Amino acid sequence: MTSHRIGSIASETLRFTFDGTRYHGRADDTIASALLANGVRVVGRSFKYHRPRGIMGYGVEEPNALVDVTLNGVTTPNLRATTEQLVDGMAVQSVNASPVAASDRNGFIDRFAQFLPAGFYYKTFIWPDWHRFEPSIRAMAGLGRLDPANEPPANNPQIAAFCDVLVIGGGPAGLRAADQASKAGKSVMLVEDGREVGGSLLSRSAEINGQPGLEWALQVAAALQAAGQRVMTDTTAYGVYDHNLVALWQRRPGQSDAQWRVRAKEIVVAAGAIERPLIFPDNDRPGIMLSDAALSYLARHNVLVGRQVVLATNNDRAYSVADALRRAGAQVTVADLRSGAREGAVANARIEAVHGAKGVEAVTISGKRITADCLLMAGGLTPSVHLHCQAGGKLRYDETIAAFVPHENLPGLKVVGAAAGQYSLNEILGVGGEAHPYAIAPAWPQRDAKGRQWVDFQNDVTVKDIALAERENFRSVEHLKRYTTLGMATDQGKTSNMNGLATMAALTGQTIPQTGTTTYRPPFVPVPFGVVAGRRRGEFFNPVRRLVLEREHRQSGANFREYGGWLRPAWFGGANGPANIRREAMAARTTVGILDGSPLGKIEVIGPDAGALVDYNSYNTLSNLKPGRIRYGFMLTESGVIYDDGVTSKVSDEHYVVSCSSGHVAGVVARLEEWRQDRFDPSRVFVHNSTPQWATLTASGPKAKDLVTALGLGVDLNDAALPHMAFADGSFDGAPARVSRVSFTGDRSYEITVPSTKAAALLAAMGEAGKPLDAVLMGSEALLLLRAEKGYVIAGKDTDGTTMPHDLGVAGPMQKRQNEYVGRRSLFTENAQRTDRQHFIGLTVEGEQMLPVGAHGVERVNKKRRSIGFVTSSYNSPTLNRPIALGLIERGMERKGEVIDLVHLGQTFRARISDPCALDPDGARLNA
Incomplete structure (x- = not known):
């Protein structure tokens, strides 16, 4: 070239x-x-x-x-x-x-290409062991190389915006749609991927309303801005998500890029179309280019891509490109694949060969060799339907343009212009303008084609590779994509997918519509990680949350750690953590411990359908609770796996408070909101996260009742009035206070919840009331130890991504509940009913050495050692004066009493499988 x-x-x-x-x-x-x-x-x-x-x-x-x-x-x-x-x-x-x-x-x-067909890696390196070859293959993989010094600052803004009409594309169709919406009094955002508006008018001449087309485009954009509408260039709409949410990537010269999240009442997709390559032998040589690209380089940069040009086409649009190149001084030979070629063009042309190892030197057309330094391809236009399909839109095949177009517009989203298969300005604008004739004749790859013909240029997929996939029965376009890597390059098949599925259609004898298309997923173009991350990097990646009482805890000598995203006291006292944790645990078992449990979820579910929603979200039935009562239960994923555990309090038939673990509050709120909108009438039930509004302090231990009584909360603390798993409302310092009788230690416990503004006063009052009782402040580590003595589960620590309720011995709801709840059907799958599932059990240690967390239980099968589970929690119990541990062990409930080996980093341990509860199995301490 x-x-x-x-x-x-x-x-x-x-x-x-x-x-x-x-x-x-x-x-x-x-x-x-x-x-x-x-x-x-x-x-x-x-x-x-x-x-x-x-x-x-x-x-x-x-x-x-x-x-x-x-x-x-x-x-x-x-x-x-x-x-x-x-x-x-x-x-x-x-x-x-x-x-x-x-x-x-x-x-x-490339000389060994015949030995490296599609699927080569799958077939060759599976024997004798993939891992022998993996390091070398991975060393050759990838394209560019990461620079460790490239650490962009966390300053990519994330901007939320709303408008009546979002127009995607600044070409003639998009400008017309934005102009009409603006004149109708609607708020409009127009976003254009390029540096300036105009679209095809930037390279193709036209006359609109008696003026040059590009001049018309600039006037429309200026009028939109003058009317207060937002016109954004250098901005790519890369994804359409639920509820008309569109993600935009904005490039900002001199500033960091930004991500916009736009909610629009109506989305207009005017994303244009992409020219298709033609398929012929050696069609990947340097110097082979799309004709529209050559025209754009000429019109927008004054770059003439070749002096002796061959232009191969199957449609009339290419002739205007040839004329423009000739006016710029190039010699152009038009090779028209159709019989009805225009005067001066080669009719019924066949591109039989391209000559030149590192660039085009000549082209053989229908047996005649023509000297050339550039070969342009004009294989027709493929509408950019990506955003339409991301939104759930379907496609239909239009024979007249040999391309897929939107089958019909979606509610709140319509496609216009070339993206909808409209290639004429008259059709797009409905005004006087020069039409660009199309008159395409399909020129799809042929099943009996000779030589190497490239379909996916970046991933080296040829017609023969697709033929091999067809022979090996990878005929579905989704299988074809993964077997050959067709369309899996960084361009995501923008120039290859249409030709690829047409090739498969020819090979299978199906029509192109019968062959179908792959799934369109965001992003439309590669988007920098920094744009998606925004400012969520470094300490902002997952900002630690802080307790309202952090200052008071620090003054009391707290040592802090992060738990579930919250900075919480791990223990109080000096740097000797084990000694202080043991001290706090012993005090909580003999007198009373005071714990800050404010991060625990306080999610209110309110409305006539509140009971139905909390039931659907829970493994346990909750709506049959009496007002003032509390029930412990699990929340499951749709696959039946335990997501979280916690308690739910029933205030009334139309008011529940869901308490979950600190780190899962946002997730539980999202779950409740998702099912509220998806399964229920949103006007009959509401979800409100009130966790930040309230602080919760817990008194736990044999003297907990004495401490709470001294606070004068106006609540009857007698067991008959306030039994375990009940709550009552009182007041503290002129503010509401709720006293809940729940325990995560196995001892009598009271959770006192007050407005966050009263948290410091309540902590001070509990400290004063606790002095004659030898009360201690207790951190999270002592709480974790105490609950392990009782065998209480922590979801995510004592469970993994496969643990289901019956693995913990909680099978009642699964056996008795007949109504639907999240995860129910998954509990009855073949996998869920396996007899070799890992069960939650205790491990009684032989000896005085603690079991390491993560140590694997093992057994020997055919002289080989295999894992049967692992240790999830392990502590030295000050109450029992011995090590205790919890774990997930295969068939653990059936193996109680069995001694097993456990291994960790070369060491071997022995332990006896036991009940998880190592202390007070009858629960007498709850009412002591």
Whole structure:
């Protein structure tokens, strides 16, 4: 390709390097346009065979030109040269090449291509052991290389916005839709992926309302802004999600990129269409390019991509490209695959060969060799239906344009313009304008085609690879995609998927609609991690939550650790954690311990359907509680696995308070809200997270009742009035106070909940009331020890991603409940009913040494050792004066009394399987 810049080079002031060679470019250049202007042919290597590749597209559809870019000493990998703006001082490096794209020493791999067909890795390296080959294969995998110094600051803003109409695409169709909505008095956002609005008008001449098309586009955009509407360029709509939520990636020169989350009453998708390549032998040579891309480089950057050009087409749109190239000084031969070619074109043309190892030198058309330095492909347009499909839209195949288009518009989302298969300005605008004729004749790959014909250019998928997939029965397009990696490259098949499924259709004898399409998923283009993460990096990744009483706890000598995302006292006293934890635990067993349990969930469920919602969300039935009573239970995932445990309090038939573990509050709120909206009438039940509004302090131990009595809360604490698993409302310091009789220690316990503003006063009052009782402040570590003595479960610590309620010995609801609840059906699957499931058990240690958490129980089978489970919790019990442990062991409930071996880091231990509860199995201490 002997491309060059047309016109003056006085403005070419930007300096950059590519693979170590110095070049210059202009301020309006992308990396791709600058490379083309400097005559660079080979810009990369294909992923699998390391074949030389050149620039093929103009925008996000580009499959070949991926580069690493170093600027100001920091390297960013895998940027698309066609969309990355040129900056002075850039150092651009080709990827997947050693040392550089023009002379890649791994290019020899292509000579062995016949031995490396689709599925080669799956078939070859499974024997004798994949792990022997994995390190070498992984070392060769990947494209660009990460730079450890590339640590972008956490300053990508996350912006929420609302509008009546969100228009995606700033071409003629999008501008018209935005203009109409604005004039109708609606709030409008128009987002355009490119640096300026105009779409096809930026490269193709047209007249609209008596003025040049691009001038019309700029006037419409200016009018929108003057009307107070938002027009955003350099902004990509990359995903459509539930409830008309659209995610936008905004590039902001001189600032960090931003992510917008837009809720719109109506979404208008005017995303245009992408030109398709044609399939013929050696169609991947550098110098082979899409015709629309060549036109854009000429019109927008004054770059002529070749002087002797062959343009292969199956539609009429290509002729205007040929005319533009000729006016710029190129010799153009049009090879029309149709019989009805225009005058001067080669009719019924067949591209039989492309000559030139590292770039186009000649093209053989229907037996005639033609000297050429560039071959352009115009295989028709594929509408950009990605966002429509992400929103759940279906497609239909339109024979007249040989492409899939939206079957029908969705509620709140419509597709217009080229994205809907409308390729004429008259059709798009409904006004006077030059129509761009199309008249396409399908030119799909042929099943009996000769030679190597490339379908996916980045991942090296050929027609023969697709034929192999068909022979091996990978005929579903989803199977085809995964078997051959068709459409799995960084361009996500924007130029390959349509040709790929057409090839499979030809091979199977099906129609293209019968063959179908793969699933469209966000993001539409690769989005930087930083944009998605926003400011959630470093200490902001998961900001620690702080107790309202943190200052008071620090004054009392608390040592803090993080539990469930909360910074909480681990123990009080000096740095000797084990001694202080033992002291607190012993005091809580003999006198009374005071614990800050404020982070525990306090999620209110209110309304006529409140009982039905909490029942559906819980493994246990909760609606049959009496007001003032509390019930312990589990929440399950849809797969039947324990998600969380906790207690639920019934205030009335229409008011429940769900308490869950500290780290799961947000998740439980999301679950309740999801099912509220999905399964129930949202007007009949409401979910409110009141956890931050209330503080909870717990008194636990034999003297807990004496301490709470001294507070004068106005609550009858007699066991008959306030039994275990009940609550009553009183007051403290002129504010409401709720006293709940629940225990996570196995001793008599009272949870006192007051407004957060009263937390400090309550803690001080409990401290004063506790002095004559020898009360102690207790941290989380002592609580965890006390609950382990009782065999109480902590979800996520004593359970894993497979644990179900009956693995803990709680099978009653599964056996008795007949109504639906989350996870119910999964509890009756073959996997759930296996007899070798791991059960929650206790482990009585032989000797005085604690079992390490994570130690595996083992048994020998055929002289080989296999794991039968593992230790989940392990402590030295001060109450029992011996080590205790909990674990998940295969068939553990059936094996009580059995002594098993456990191994950890080369050490072997022995323990006897026992009941989880090691202290007070009859529960007498709860009422002592």
